[in-house]
Amino acid sequence: MNVLLFGPELFYLGMALVLFFFSLQRRVQVERTYWAALGLAAAGFVVALYCLFQNGEIFFRAYKVDLFSQIFKAALALGLFLVMMISRNLAHIEPRYHAEFFFFLTTCTLGMMMLVSSVELLTIYVALELSSYSLYILVPLRKGDGLDVEAGIKYLFIGAVSSGFMLFGLGYIFGATHSTYLSEIIPRMPELLASPIGLVGLLLTLAGLFFKLSVFPFHFWAPDVYQGGANQVVTFIATASKAAAVAVILRLAMLGAKYGYSFTQALVVLSIVSMTLGNLVAIIQKDFKRMLAYSSIAHAGYVLIGVITFQELGYASAVYYALAYLVMNFTVFMVLSEVATDGQDLKIEELAGLYSRSPLLTMSLILGIFALAGVPPSIGFTGKLLLFTSAMNEGYFWLVLIGAVNGTVSLYYYLKVVYAAYFLEPRQGPLQLSWPTKALNWTLCSAILVFGVFPDGLVELARTAVRMVL
Amino acid sequence: MTEHLASFPYLSCMLLSPVAGLFILLFLKEEQRTLIRGVSLVSAGMAFALSIYTFVAYDKQLGGLQFVEKYEWVKGFGITYFVGVEGMNAPLLLLTGIVIFTGVLTMWELQDRVKEYFIFQLALVTGVFGVFMSYDLFFFFLFYEIAVVPMYILILIWGSTRKEYAAMKLTLYLMAGSGLIIPGMLLLYSSSGIATFNMVALHAVQFSPWIQKVVFVLLLLGFGVLAAVWPFHTWSPVGHVAAPTAVSMLHAGVLMKLGSFAILRVAMYLCPQGFQYWAEFMGLLAAVGIVYGVFVGLAQTDLKYVIGYSSVSHMGIVGLGLATGTVDGLNGAVFQMFAHGVMTALFFSAVGFIYDRTHTREIHELGGFSKIMPVASAFFITAALCGAGVPGMASFWAELLVLIAAVQVFPVRGLAAIAALVVGALFALRVVQNTFFNKPNPKFVHFEDVSPFLGLPRMILIGFLIFFGIFPQTMVSLIKTSIVPFIKGM
């Protein structure tokens, strides 16, 4: 077997071990841990890129390595690396837990990497749980008042219940198709969806995945976790894990592809409700992270638009949008955690006068926010428009109309952020940025703009990738 | 439509010169004021020069689409970068050039956060140029939004009365408009069968009447918001009042034209049958807007509100011209877009000058300004007379064409519009009298008049107004070259 097929996973396994040993050490070495983690993450990204064009199946066809999975692995590696970048000062995490913090980030990444390539029910389940459990632990890792544990416990139980559902559903699917291999299941789904058992199975399975993506009605954890978790952890949840969730949903949604009208209608309704609820509730939020949580619910709705089409273009746009979302959302979170110097939760007003405290961060914030709001010339705008286009191609007129109107609503709360950053007078002194942060800012800004204006390469990549899962 | 490829990428240069300026500004220090102003002036000036060039160099005999540039952009979705110039957008490109150039000069005295100001202004104007020149729906819409969004920050920071409210209202309102535009244009895209955003190609497609009706009304309302079509106009007076001078100039002068231009270029061009179906409705809204605007303007006490409502009325004339669907009407409408753009720019730059000195726009607080600053008042009075439809000014001819066409197609609405001219004159002169005549307000007597340098942009604007007022043919003959085939194609 070609090691490179399993390369990234192996690497992250090793990285996890290294960090594990760091965590065992008695005397705390924050700096060394950080640099080690950062270096490893960077290397991991390189590895993931290196394995980008691997292709093959391993572990008795339970594990499929194709462009689709590899793109997402690269994205995940990137996400991890970026999160590491902003983890320079983990103000809200006990120094002695830093090693564990990095360790769990790594295991989570590992889990998600396995998730995006696994094409066998059990593997999917195990990978999913591996990634989820790391996050369950990361959330309450934050020090301070009870909010973190409350968030943690809610996250845990909502997650546990929905994965329980999923498992139950997988059971039915297994029973109905006598197989645990997607490649064998998907062809058999159509005739089988006539029977309630298959239907329930499918529905419950999707429940577990929607939980990851925080689609209504499985979104309840998001606001609490976003608010309760440490900024860096939330950043990771908001970027990398979302991308992984999109990937696995794109794979599994094919189970329902042939189901037909009422199933897609159900998904349409879920997507509409998610985006509307997310946007409306986000309007009234005061806490920046909580607002972003609701906006992530809304964006889950947008991504679903792409999924619902069950067509190459739709999937491609979904992939494009997932990657775009990773970049733009991370940009915003980076600004957030740079501004929240001692890791506290940030009220939107606390962005006051950012324009004078740090013009560079302000630029990133504006671009990130506008990208999230779908304002050109940004990656977010292009992604959203491509999603709408593919949906319209399948004739979802109302879905597009509502989505577009939702875009307007969302603009309101995004502009409130801009308002705070640009208009309110500063209360604190200027922010000092290290040169890597500056570099990171410029990179992200240019990424947002460049891929927004010249989307062709990425779109083509996504199209070739999604041909693998269709 | 025949397309003639450009020998040299004039349009891309026109589009990129503000962008280039913007990027240079990014790396300048806030302290280097003069350098910042210089850079923005140069980039604006280049765009201005290029716009003049395209206006003059457009070959009327050849006709069709000239200076065309076309590149595949996103193959998967049939997006092409496709820009060109024809009779109907050449004047508007010129208008944009004029307004941005004069706008930069007008804001020369700006002291507060100069760098950011010019960055956003250049970003905005890039969008405007883009909309006027692109023939690909995707880029059209992209630039459309680029042109709208910076307005929020521009008003929020450099604006005046009730700016938070105004900025938010304006942005959300316009974005709500694009919430209707997206489904409309995507419906066209998807139902065309040929997966392309290329407008010229889409024009060739015969859409089913049902689709055309739906799409047209969506686009009409969506773009109509930006064109301040009654009753979607309320953002515009509020926005104008709040916005800083040059932004008001750009906004009333150019941005509102984006809406009407888009109605012409996208809605009417791509769904002719839809237009036939909705023309009555469109004409009605426009006529109501014309009458309504002047009457509401009559009751205003804030100079900028007055101008805002007069814009509502004048844009109504544009709408009426479009609704007629005749060659005269469309010529008039496009001409009016240009004329009104220059005129309002002049209005706002004059008001801005006075406001910067006196910090009030309440008509009853002002007065006797002809005594205090004769030149500044002369600028305003010129604009006011132009607004009152005095011959010898560009807008007279535009209104003439539109009104004649309108009476022909919708007699009652046309006559109502003509009658509104009286009230228009009344309120224009009323403002002039109360602001500039009578005894000067002792508070303001110490202000000195416009310096020649600051007078320059206003003189440029007046120059264009009068030139096209005396030689309207130079403009109309150009516009005709595209309108006549346009009507044939409908």
Added chain:
Amino acid sequence: MDPILLGCLLCVILPLVAFGLIMIFTWRRPNLSLAISLVASTIPLIIAWTMLFKLWGIKEPLIFTFNWLVSDLVKVPFGFLIDPVSLIMLVIVATISWLIQIYSIGYMGGDPGFGRYYADLSLFAMSMLGLVISSGLLQLYVFWELVGLSSYLLIGFWYEKFSASEAGKKAFVVTRFGDVGFFMGLVFLTIFFGSLDIAGLNAAAASDKMPPWLITTSALLIFCGIAGKSAQFPIHVWLPDAMEGPTPVSALLHSATMVAAGVYLLTRIFPFMAASATAMLIILAIATLTMILSSTIGMVATDIKQVWAYSTVSQLAFMAMGLSAAGLAHGTLFAGYFHLTTHAAFKALLFLCAGAFIHHFGTNNFFVMSKEGGRKLTIPMVTVTIAALALCGIFPMAGFFSKELILGTLAHLDNKIWVLLGLFGAFLTSYYTFRVIFVMLFPRADDHPAWEQYWEEPEPHGHGHGDDAHGHGHGDAHAHDDAHGHGHGGHGDSHGVPWVMSFPLLVLAGFTLVLGFLQTPLETFLLGKSEPHEMSFVLLASAVGVALAGIGMAWLDWGRKTASWQGFIKQIPALETFFIQKWYIDHFWRWFLDTFIYGVFSKWFTYNDRRVVDGGVDAVAFSCIGGGRWLSFIQTAFLQFNLLFMVVVLAAVGIYLLMGR
């Protein structure tokens, strides 16, 4: 290039250039501006006269046209139509505006706005000349509007004075009110006839190529414009107020040339208008009403310029009567046009004399002038008397001939009421004219009781309508004196009038004397032939009779030593107040404006805009926020509620799908 065409172009372009130059560059430098403007008005003068002599006796009109604006249906040719009608008007305009520019050197000397004044004069000259020789109605409309613009600028010349700026605005808006009708008429013609070429229109109408309804409608609509410009009832109200402008302006625009433009248009398209009897009848009625009305008001005015203003209105009405009567009786346009010519001369003269007095005494009230020894100003006094005689139509003044002609035309009508009314008008005219003359000539002793009755200027009858309080304060005479502060020379000095001012008086007086005898040649020139006017002796006698009667009446009331200085109208106080209040027409317009335009439309539209339209938008926005707050309640902090919600929704979806299978 054809010299004629060149001449026409120069006539239009030179003053425009002068206007531009002065406005942009030299408006701060009086003498330079004056020089530019004089050059730009002298050359047209020469051109006009040479053309008149060169082209004397042309049969075929010369027409030059080229395209100005060619859209699809709308084609605006720009061109010149040179025929006797336009030639004579051209000469009149050129001459009078030149004279006025000379006169103004003295009158406006030392005014801070001197440069601007001459710029505006040039603008007026340009637009008026262009109007006179334009070949198409649309082009004529363009210049028509420009004339209105320059009149607006000149009336409001002393803009610090509220009444002046107000009057300017009023003039512009009211005339615009008429012009809207004019414009509509043009639009109709464009749409249904296709061309606005004057010659074409006349020909078509004469050889009834046009549907009658079209002729009638468009004729009446065009007459709205004429009524606006030539101050016919009910939109004459702007003209008396227009006297707020400097007196030379009143002489130039508001008596001799601009207001005559309306009548000129009437003659210009006379065949077209005459093609519709209905229109002609209506015009005749309106004109007659206007004449009576304005003469009666003239009887009670104490401001000399007011008197002349109202007499202008009545004389214009008189011309309109002549023309419309001719139209009805299939006569020629000569009568009205001839009166237009003569009137231009003597009315300008009247105003310039008034100007001389005003300039000297710094007041508009002729009683005050009389008391301060107005008659000592010899030249003005003599000339004003000549002009007054002309106005009354006394032989051998020019007015005599033209008025006779018009009365003759009226007499041709089957219905004799018109001529009777005409005679009555003539009577009133001579009465109020000589009221002024006698008062000026024979002042009373200082202790005469009549003084204090006229001494204090009548207070302005404006209503305090905030910024729109309208009406012109005669009381501001002194105010504007300060405003364009030229102190007036010492009293009793009979040579208080500089030669630049007296020279035009003499010239015009000359015209007033000789013009009448040029009747026949002018007629031949205009009509190509001169049919003898069989002037019935009765009419002649009665005409002269009423004129003399009027003068006699004036003598009884104002002239003779024992005269009470109470107009006979005093006997009927109700009538007098009615006249003093100008038949309450101003009040009507004021009321109309306040009640409907401001009170109803403006007010309610604004309310609607704030509350309904804008309120609706805001309501939507707020409902979104409210919806957010409401939806946020499902995000309770209670874990198991969330789980329950999740399960329930999932179950619902499941059930929906099971149903939907």
Added chain:
Amino acid sequence: MLLFNQLETYLYVALVLFFIGLYGVLARRNLIAILISVELILNAASLNFMAFNRFLAPHPAVGQVIALFIMAVAAAEAAIALSIIIAVYRKLKSVNVEQATELRG
């Protein structure tokens, strides 16, 4: 025909287990109790797998393997859950869900 020899029996049992677990999750306020109920759901799932495998699946071992995996995963989950619950207890001095109701809206 023996009851224990039919697929349906096991499915129904599993279903009952599932709903008991669900009920427990929704009804109990004690975090530990909720955890146990979640375990019930997982067990229901694994029972399903076994049953299906026993009666239908071509390959004899799949279901059992899955069941084993589920046990392992469930154990891990229990460990994590308990650790977090302990943390909750440390900070809120209670293991009652109703105590953890700070984050809302």
